[in-house]
Amino acid sequence: MNTALAPETTAERYGINPKLLIDHEPPPLLDVGPPDRKALIEKAKGRVEDFHRLRDLGLVNKKGDFYPSVHYPPIVMYPPMTDDELLAGYKLPADGMVDVYAHIPFCNSHCVFCHYPVKLGPQLNEKSRYLEAFMKETDIWCQKLGVDRIKARSVLVGGGTPTFLTLDQCRRFLDGFCEKVDLSLCRQFNYDVDPNTLIGPEGSKRLAMLREYGVDRLTIGVQSLNPTILKKMGRHHGPQEALQAIKECMDAGFIVNIEFIFGYPGQTLENWLDVVEQACNLGVHEIQLYRLKVEAYGDHQGAVKNYVAIKPEEAPTNEEQFIMKQSAIQMLAHYGYFENLRRVFSRRRGDYSVYAHNQCCVQFDQIGIGLTAFSSLRDRFALVTQNFDEYYAAIDSGHLPINRGYIRTPEDQARWAIVLPIKNRNVRPANYRRLTGLALDEVFRAKIEALKSAGVMREDERALELTPLGAFFADEIAQQFHAPDFVPYPPSDYEDGPLNPYRNQELFS
Numbered sequence: 292m293n294t295a296l297a298p299e300t301t302a303e304r305y306g307i308n309p310k311l312l313i314d315h316e317p318p319p320l321l322d323v324g325p326p327d328r329k330a331l332i333e334k335a336k337g338r339v340e341d342f343h344r345l346r347d348l349g350l351v352n353k354k355g356d357f358y359p360s361v362h363y364p365p366i367v368m369y370p371p372m373t374d375d376e377l378l379a380g381y382k383l384p385a386d387g388m389v390d391v392y393a394h395i396p397f398c399n400s401h402c403v404f405c406h407y408p409v410k411l412g413p414q415l416n417e418k419s420r421y422l423e424a425f426m427k428e429t430d431i432w433c434q435k436l437g438v439d440r441i442k443a444r445s446v447l448v449g450g451g452t453p454t455f456l457t458l459d460q461c462r463r464f465l466d467g468f469c470e471k472v473d474l475s476l477c478r479q480f481n482y483d484v485d486p487n488t489l490i491g492p493e494g495s496k497r498l499a500m501l502r503e504y505g506v507d508r509l510t511i512g513v514q515s516l517n518p519t520i521l522k523k524m525g526r527h528h529g530p531q532e533a534l535q536a537i538k539e540c541m542d543a544g545f546i547v548n549i550e551f552i553f554g555y556p557g558q559t560l561e562n563w564l565d566v567v568e569q570a571c572n573l574g575v576h577e578i579q580l581y582r583l584k585v586e587a588y589g590d591h592q593g594a595v596k597n598y599v600a601i602k603p604e605e606a607p608t609n610e611e612q613f614i615m616k617q618s619a620i621q622m623l624a625h626y627g628y629f630e631n632l633r634r635v636f637s638r639r640r641g642d643y644s645v646y647a648h649n650q651c652c653v654q655f656d657q658i659g660i661g662l663t664a665f666s667s668l669r670d671r672f673a674l675v676t677q678n679f680d681e682y683y684a685a686i687d688s689g690h691l692p693i694n695r696g697y698i699r700t701p702e703d704q705a706r707w708a709i710v711l712p713i714k715n716r717n718v719r720p721a722n723y724r725r726l727t728g729l730a731l732d733e734v735f736r737a738k739i740e741a742l743k744s745a746g747v748m749r750e751d752e753r754a755l756e757l758t759p760l761g762a763f764f765a766d767e768i769a770q771q772f773h774a775p776d777f778v779p780y781p782p783s784d785y786e787d788g789p790l791n792p793y794r795n796q797e798l799f800s
C-alpha cells in the first residue's frame with residue numbers, strides 16, 4: 292500500500308476557498324442575427340432630446356460635460372490625514388471581514404487616456420522593492436487592526452498592470468498576499484489585466500498561476516478593437532492580441548469582463564458600433580463601457596487633454612457621445628446583455644464584480660493596500676500617497692502610507708449612503724438604516740420627489756432606483772445628493788430649473 296501523502300496544493304497551503312477554483316462557463320451565445328443598425332441609431336438619437344430636457348431642468352451641466360461620481364465626497368477634495376486619525380475609534384465589523392484592494396503601479400508604457408501615476412518599463416529592482424514594501428504595509432494593517440491575517444470577503448488586484456510582473460515576481464506577490472490575506476471565505480478574487488501579458492507561452496503560465504491561487508475573474512483592458520483607435524490610444528497591443536487574450540482567459544475558466552472606452556478622438560458612431568458588435572459576439576461574461584474622461588479626476592493629468600487641444604476636430608461632441616452610449620446599450624440589449632452594475636453589462640444576473648458590488652452597493656468596509664489605493668471604513672475614508680518615495684518612507688517608519696482622508700459627519704454619511712448605491716444599482720431601506728441609522732423614506736424627500744417627477748427615479752418598498760433614462764445620467768443624479776461644497780461644477784454651470792443640484796439640498800425637507 293502506498294502511504295505517501297499527495298503533495299499539498301497551493302490552495303490547500305493557504306486555505307483558499309475551493310469555490311474560487313471552479314471553472315466558469317460563459318453564457319451560451321444567443322442565436323440572433325445582427326440588429327437593424329439604422330433603426331437602432333435613429334432610436335438612440337432620442338437621448339439627445341432627453342439631454343436637452345434634463346439640461347433645461349438643471350440636472351445635467353449646460354455643456355453636457357460630466358464628472359464621474361465614484362466616491363462621496365469626491366477624493367480630490369480630501370484634507371491631509373494620518374493613520375492614527377483614520378483608525379481612532381475604528382473596530383472591524385463583527386465578522387471581521389473586509390473587501391481588499393491591492394495596487395501594482397507598473398506598466399509597459401503610458402496610454403494616452405490614462406490619468407494614473409505608474410512607473411514604466413521593466414523596472415526589475417523597483418518592482419522588487421515595491422513588493423517588499425507592499426508586504427510590510429499589509430503587516431502594518433494587521434498590527435493596527437490586531438489580527439494575524441486580513442479576512443477577505445472579496446479581492447481586487449488592480450493597477451497599473453498587475454500582470455506586468457515577471458512570473459517569479461508574480462508568484463512572490465501571490466505567496467506573500469495569500470499568507471497575509473485569508474481567502475477561506477472569499478467570494479471572488481479579481482485581477483485587472485492587459486492583453487499582452489496573457490498571451491504566448493509566458494501568458495499561459497501566468498494564467499495558470501493565477502488560477503492556482505484562486506483568481507477567478509479577470510477584467511481585461513481591451514479599450515477598442517479598432518487598430519487605428521488603439522494606436523491613437525497609445526496601447527501596446529492590437530486587436531489580434533486582445534482577441535487572443537480573451538480566448539485564452541475564457542478557455543482557462545475565468546469569469547471574463549472586457550473594458551472599452553467611447554468618445555475617443557477618431558471614433559465615429561459606425562466604427563464604435565462595429566467594436567461593440569464584435570464584443571457582443573465573443574461570448575464573454577461581462578462588457579464594461581467608459582465614457583472618455585479628458586480632464587483628470589485625480590492628481591495626474593493624462594496626455595489625452597493635450598491631444599484633444601491639438602486636434603479638437605477628432606473629438607466626438609457630447610451629443611455624439613450620448614448617441615454612441617445609447618446605441619451601444621441597445622446593441623448590447625439585442626445580444627442579451629443588460630446593465631447589471633452601472634456601466635457593466637452581462638447576460639446573467641450573477642455575473643458581476645463582487646468587489647464593486649460590495650464597495651458601491653452594500654458599502655461594506657474595504658481596505659486598500661499599495662500606492663494610490665483607498666480604504667473605506669464605515670464612516671471614514673483614506674487614500675494612499677501617489678508618490679513612490681513618500682510611500683516607501685512611510686512604510687519604513689512603521690506607518691500606513693496614507694496621506695489624505697476624511698471622516699464623514701452624520702450628514703455626509705447620509706449622503707454617501709445614497710450617492711454610491713443610487714449611482715451603481717439601488718438604495719435598499721434596510722441597508723440605508725444599517726449605514727446611517729436613518730429611515731430612507733424620511734430623507735431628501737423634496738429632492739427625490741423632483742427626480743421622480745422628471746421620470747429619472749422610482750421607488751417602492753424594496754428599493755429606490757433609477758429608471759432607464761435616469762441610469763443614462765447616473766453620475767448627475769448621484770450628484771443631486773452632494774452637499775453644496777461638493778457639487779462638481781459651480782451653480783452658473785447649471786440651468787436654474789427644479790433639478791439644479793444646488794436646490795433642495797437639505798437632508799430633512
Ligand SMILES: C[S@@+](CC[C@H](N)C(=O)[O-])C[C@H]1O[C@@H](n2cnc3c(N)ncnc32)[C@H](O)[C@@H]1O
Nearest residue numbers: 404405451452484485512550551581582583584
Ligand atoms: C483603472 S484602469 C486600469 C486599466 C488597465 N491597466 C489596462 O489598461 O488594461 C480601468 C479602466 O478605466 C478605463 N479608463 C482609464 N482611463 C480612462 C479615461 N481617461 N476615461 C475613461 N475611461 C478610462 C479603461 O477602460 C481602463 O481599462
Ligand code: SF4
Nearest residue numbers: 398401402405450451
Ligand atoms: S491604462 Fe492601464 S496599461 Fe495604460 S498606462 Fe494606465 S494603467 Fe497602465
